[in-house]
Amino acid sequence: MSILGNIFGRILHRRDQPQAEVAAANAPAAPAAATAQPSAPAATASAAAPSVPQPAAQPVDVEAVLNGMARNNPQKLNWRTSIVDLMKLLDLDSSLQARKDLADELHYTGDKNDSASMNIWLHKQVMKKLAENGGKVPADLKD
Numbered sequence: 001m002s003i004l005g006n007i008f009g010r011i012l013h014r015r016d017q018p019q020a021e022v023a024a025a026n027a028p029a030a031p032a033a034a035t036a037q038p039s040a041p042a043a044t045a046s047a048a049a050p051s052v053p054q055p056a057a058q059p060v061d062v063e064a065v066l067n068g069m070a071r072n073n074p075q076k077l078n079w080r081t082s083i084v085d086l087m088k089l090l091d092l093d094s095s096l097q098a099r100k101d102l103a104d105e106l107h108y109t110g111d112k113n114d115s116a117s118m119n120i121w122l123h124k125q126v127m128k129k130l131a132e133n134g135g136k137v138p139a140d141l142k143d
Contacts, residue, residue, distance in 0.1 A: 059136040
């Protein structure tokens with residue numbers, strides 16, 4: 001799996017995030033009209049079932065997920081500004097080579113030997129990609 005895919009998996013596809021519980025609790029019950037009526041044939045009832053609208057997927061609150069992970073991490077990691085700390089928080093390889101690989105994956109065109117500039121660009125791109133793929137990213141991290 002790609003590095004970005006691993007980042008998405010650790011943030012956007014967590015099974016234990018509170019949003020999933022909230023979404024499940026707030027999911028609307030099936031409307032009465034969609035249930036089979038006593039005089040309706042069984043075929044009609046089963047045909048009506050797929051037409052019940054599914055609740056829209058809720059965006060994942062990236063800040064809440066990462067702050068929760070940071071609270072449970074013994075290290076003080078600044079995921080809001082540091083790609084290295086973000087990767088450490090997600091328990092991913094944060095080595096220079098891993099960041100260069102992520103830069104390749106995200107089509108970085110700058111000098112990969114200028115790691116400070118590359119790291120800033122990587123962090124911005126990861127936040128942008130999270131927002132584009134179902135993450136609710138804090139406004140101050142979108143640009």
